[in-house]
Amino acid sequence: AVTALPVFAEELKFANFTPPFHTINKSVIEKLDSELSARTGGELRVRGYHGGELGSGPVEQYVRAVQGVADIVWGLPGYTSSQFRKTMIAELPGAIPPEKPGYEALWAAYDPHLKDEFPATKPLALWTSEPNIFIMRNKVIRTPADLAGLKVRVAGATAAEVAEALGATPVQMPINQVYNALQTGLIDGVITGASTLTDFKLDEVADAITTGAPLGRIAFYTVMNLAKYESLPAEHRAAIDAVAGIPLSKSAEDAWYAAADAALDAARADARNTVVDLTPEEAAPFAEAVRGVVEAYVKSVGGEAALAAMRGE
Amino acid sequence: MYRAIRRAADGLIELCAGLGALGLMVEVAVVIVDVVGRAFGHPLYGSQDIITMTMVFVVFGAMALCDRRGGHIAVDLLEPRLPAALNRAIDVLSALLGAAIFVTLAWAVYESAKLSVMLNLSTNLLNLPKAWFQWALCALALVTALAMLLRAFEAAVRPSAAREPGR
Amino acid sequence: MNEGGIGLSGLLILLVLLALRVPVAFAMFLVGFFGIAILNGLPSAMSLLASEAFTLGTSPELVVIPLFILMGNVASASGMSRRLYDAAYAAIGHVRGGLASATVIGCGGFAALSGSSVASALTMGKVALAEMQRFNYDPRLSTGVVAAGGTLGILIPPSTGFVIYAILTEQSIGRLFIAGILPGLLLLALFVTAISLICWWRPEMGPAGERRPLGAKLRALAGAVPILGVILVSIGGIYAGLFSPVEAAAVGAGLVIALGALSGNLTLAQLWSASKDSVATTATVMLILIGAHMISPFLALAHVSTIVGSFIEGLGLGVTGTLVMILALYLVLGCFLEGFAMLVLTLPIFFPIVTALGIDPIWFGVLVVLTLEMGLISPPVGINVFIVKSVAPDVPLGQIFRGVLPFWAMMLVALAILIAFPQISLVLPNSMFD
Numbered sequence: 076a077v078t079a080l081p082v083f084a085e086e087l088k089f090a091n092f093t094p095p096f097h098t099i100n101k102s103v104i105e106k107l108d109s110e111l112s113a114r115t116g117g118e119l120r121v122r123g124y125h126g127g128e129l130g131s132g133p134v135e136q137y138v139r140a141v142q143g144v145a146d147i148v149w150g151l152p153g154y155t156s157s158q159f160r161k162t163m164i165a166e167l168p169g170a171i172p173p174e175k176p177g178y179e180a181l182w183a184a185y186d187p188h189l190k191d192e193f194p195a196t197k198p199l200a201l202w203t204s205e206p207n208i209f210i211m212r213n214k215v216i217r218t219p220a221d222l223a224g225l226k227v228r229v230a231g232a233t234a235a236e237v238a239e240a241l242g243a244t245p246v247q248m249p250i251n252q253v254y255n256a257l258q259t260g261l262i263d264g265v266i267t268g269a270s271t272l273t274d275f276k277l278d279e280v281a282d283a284i285t286t287g288a289p290l291g292r293i294a295f296y297t298v299m300n301l302a303k304y305e306s307l308p309a310e311h312r313a314a315i316d317a318v319a320g321i322p323l324s325k326s327a328e329d330a331w332y333a334a335a336d337a338a339l340d341a342a343r344a345d346a347r348n349t350v351v352d353l354t355p356e357e358a359a360p361f362a363e364a365v366r367g368v369v370e371a372y373v374k375s376v377g378g379e380a381a382l383a384a385m386r387g388e
Numbered sequence: 389m390y391r392a393i394r395r396a397a398d399g400l401i402e403l404c405a406g407l408g409a410l411g412l413m414v415e416v417a418v419v420i421v422d423v424v425g426r427a428f429g430h431p432l433y434g435s436q437d438i439i440t441m442t443m444v445f446v447v448f449g450a451m452a453l454c455d456r457r458g459g460h461i462a463v464d465l466l467e468p469r470l471p472a473a474l475n476r477a478i479d480v481l482s483a484l485l486g487a488a489i490f491v492t493l494a495w496a497v498y499e500s501a502k503l504s505v506m507l508n509l510s511t512n513l514l515n516l517p518k519a520w521f522q523w524a525l526c527a528l529a530l531v532t533a534l535a536m537l538l539r540a541f542e543a544a545v546r547p548s549a550a551r552e553p554g555r
Numbered sequence: 556m557n558e559g560g561i562g563l564s565g566l567l568i569l570l571v572l573l574a575l576r577v578p579v580a581f582a583m584f585l586v587g588f589f590g591i592a593i594l595n596g597l598p599s600a601m602s603l604l605a606s607e608a609f610t611l612g613t614s615p616e617l618v619v620i621p622l623f624i625l626m627g628n629v630a631s632a633s634g635m636s637r638r639l640y641d642a643a644y645a646a647i648g649h650v651r652g653g654l655a656s657a658t659v660i661g662c663g664g665f666a667a668l669s670g671s672s673v674a675s676a677l678t679m680g681k682v683a684l685a686e687m688q689r690f691n692y693d694p695r696l697s698t699g700v701v702a703a704g705g706t707l708g709i710l711i712p713p714s715t716g717f718v719i720y721a722i723l724t725e726q727s728i729g730r731l732f733i734a735g736i737l738p739g740l741l742l743l744a745l746f747v748t749a750i751s752l753i754c755w756w757r758p759e760m761g762p763a764g765e766r767r768p769l770g771a772k773l774r775a776l777a778g779a780v781p782i783l784g785v786i787l788v789s790i791g792g793i794y795a796g797l798f799s800p801v802e803a804a805a806v807g808a809g810l811v812i813a814l815g816a817l818s819g820n821l822t823l824a825q826l827w828s829a830s831k832d833s834v835a836t837t838a839t840v841m842l843i844l845i846g847a848h849m850i851s852p853f854l855a856l857a858h859v860s861t862i863v864g865s866f867i868e869g870l871g872l873g874v875t876g877t878l879v880m881i882l883a884l885y886l887v888l889g890c891f892l893e894g895f896a897m898l899v900l901t902l903p904i905f906f907p908i909v910t911a912l913g914i915d916p917i918w919f920g921v922l923v924v925l926t927l928e929m930g931l932i933s934p935p936v937g938i939n940v941f942i943v944k945s946v947a948p949d950v951p952l953g954q955i956f957r958g959v960l961p962f963w964a965m966m967l968v969a970l971a972i973l974i975a976f977p978q979i980s981l982v983l984p985n986s987m988f989d
């Protein structure tokens with residue numbers, strides 16, 4: 076059979092710092108590839124470079140896009156929070172109402188409040204994880220008092236303040252050390268998304284999970300090198316415009332929620348685990364404890380308008 | 389003239405290595421304070437930031453001293469079988485290559501530092517600007533490149549002086 | 556030339572440069588940099604150079620390297636390692652090669668604890684090489700022992716190699732940890748056997764001393780109590796959850812410094828010079844690691860693992876054939892790449908091939924991790940051997956490689972046994988889980 080190879084074929088390099096089976100692959104990388112390919116008759120493709128093949132670690136992801144090591148990258152604003160001061164508001168406890176999708180909130184605030192934080196790139200997707208939970212070992216959390224003196228791994232300065240406001244001792248460490256740290260008792264738990272239960276195997280060492288406390292969520296971006304985007308022919312840019320933005324962000328966020336739900340379901344099914352789902356009344360003291368941290372942060376970055384936009388006010 | 393340059397270079401090399409050695413002492417102290425503090429519920433705020441950024445000095449501070457001591461490892465299996473002139477040429481060219489690599493590294497890191505300023509990048513807890521440490525890396529890389537240039541010159545002109553006595 | 560061809564030529568050029576005595580790190584930088592520049596443009600090569608150097612140079616995990624080197628240097632300067640080896644010699648010095656066997660166990664324990672065979676080779680190298688020389692052990696035997704001993708640690712929990720493998724392949728970390736125990740003990744037994752055979756055949760490699768009376772043994776042991784205490788606190792602290800393995804390095808170094816200062820065996824000048832020596836060794840090691848990290852994006856851009864993966868798949872070999880092909884490839888790549896970078900580069904391609912053949916992923920994990928460590932000590936370009944060279948500058952590289960060879964051969968034997976008897980890897984995890 077004669078395969079009609081497109082005359083002009085461009086392959087965009089997508090740098091992924093996680094393994095190829097990570098949620099990002101199907102929901103963003105493969106989706107981008109298949110949809111751009113379909114809209115351009117196979118002329119524009121996307122190829123994932125997984126597990127940090129194009130450079131180690133998540134911290135330099137944005138820089139990789141700007142300097143053109145990759146055409147597209149995904150990453151967490153939390154790793155370089157000083158760049159994303161207003162975007163990080165989305166991660167604060169209670170900033171986005173629980174029922175509102177994170178991507179809607181982020182895109183509502185993007186223009187004009189967050190745009191300056193994404194220089195030299197074109198954001199293709201902005202989304203958040205499911206709300207953070209407590210993942211603990213040997214300690215069941217029902218009230219803020221249960222956290223007193225416990226060592227809890229957090230990522231970033233604001234998360235550390237949240238943990239401190241709840242009476243815990245915040246500990247900073249790379250996520251891939253968390254498994255051993257939980258096992259030896261170096262830390263009592265982690266505040267993070269449920270998907271880490273499977274992504275980093277924390278389900279093997281954690282035995283107590285508490286959901287429903289306002290602990291914020293984690294924000295994510297996928298951005299494309301702006302010069303690369305502008306160098307493409309008009310019909311390719313149009314294809315990217317059609318695929319990127321809300322649809323791609325929704326695809327990512329839905330996939331994140333699905334992964335988290337699956338991980339939580341598995342944890343509930345395991346008889347060794349204690350899973351506590353706080354009622355709104357039980358969650359209220361947690362919200363009360365962290366309110367000051369949230370207000371102080373928003374004020375310190377001049378983010379009142381961005382927060383209002385995220386909330387749709 | 390040459391002796392004065394050599395003395396000045398050795399002083400600079402020692403100074404940079406001293407920064408690294410000092411950084412290593414700082415690492416030990418910071419980790420211990422953090423560990424002890426954490427046991428009593430008060431870990432050192434921003435210890436990760438200090439530990440990682442001090443690493444720049446620990447890792448790159450002694451690059452020049454390492455070169456001066458002939459510490460960059462090469463596969464010496466063929467050395468006895470090659471003619472002396474070729475071995476000398478390899479010494480000179482390797483030193484020049486090292487200098488070129490460290491100049492390129494300094495330049496690349498300098499370009500990245502510009503980006504760090506543009507993106508307002510800093511450490512997560514203490515907000516130490518990333519560019520500071522990239523500039524430090526640049527300076528240490530340039531000293532290393534200078535040391536390697538001097539070694540290339542010595543290997544070409546005065547082979548006996550190219551390595552620190554006793555190593 | 557296509558991408559795969561560029562990748563292959565790059566590796567060949569690397570070999571030529573190494574043979575011409577271009578420093579290892581420089582050769583890796585050169586090939587990696589120009590390889591990336593050809594495949595992805597000069598700006599990309601510049602950016603990767605800057606980001607890999609800065610990321611590795613500020614890595615919270617790699618801080619163990621300078622800290623453990625410092626601990627080893629201070630222990631040597633203050634005479635603690637001397638007393639440790641006096642005690643070991645009093646206990647088993649009358650056995651031929653006894654000190655080497657003790658060292659191999661010590662290296663294994665150290666690597667098991669620190670999670671890094673590099674850190675083990677560096678620290679134990681600083682301590683053990685001079686001491687074994689003092690008792691007239693041949694440097695070929697002592698460097699071989701130190702280079703190989705660290706490889707034991709990756710099989711014994713906690714092992715960073717297994718954590719990375721588990722995360723990359725969605726396997727259970729706990730199962731892998733347990734699976735590594737018996738193979739680790741098997742390898743240890745083989746190493747001790749190798750030492751005994753070497754010293755039986757050539758007694759001058761590890762000469763036997765005279766048997767000491769009990770009183771002398773106890774006196775020697777008493778002298779080693781401080782350093783044994785440091786080791787005990789460092790290990791105990793990790794398992795008691797007081798600090799992480801990374802922090803244990805700083806605690807250990809701090810304790811050694813404090814003990815040296817309190818006993819009057821460590822002056823400020825000695826400490827300063829030990830610290831300076833430590834950063835100089837750190838520079839050597841880190842430059843090689845950064846160089847190795849320039850090679851891995853180059854090979855990724857050249858799609859080397861995809862090409863090799865489809866080649867192996869196309870051969871249509873059976874289970875054992877495919878397994879042997881893949882492991883042989885790991886052996887070759889392991890010479891050029893840093894271990895974890897290699898897992899990241901290859902597992903996404905090979906793991907699906909392996910699981911499609913019905914090969915047990917836990918068993919495969921044990922084999923891969925063992926092979927990866929073998930690659931790190933394989934002639935002519937094993938990275939761990941260069942690292943031992945950095946702490947033994949006076950021993951020619953050729954001698955170190957000759958010293959490593961018997962242990963390398965034993966690892967090959969262990970690999971063959973583990974391939975022939977999957978139960979050795981699987982019996983513990985299968986009985987402890989489910």
Ligand code: NA
Nearest residue numbers: 667708711713
């Ligand atoms: Na281990």
Ligand code: NA
Nearest residue numbers: 671672673894
């Ligand atoms: Na290793």
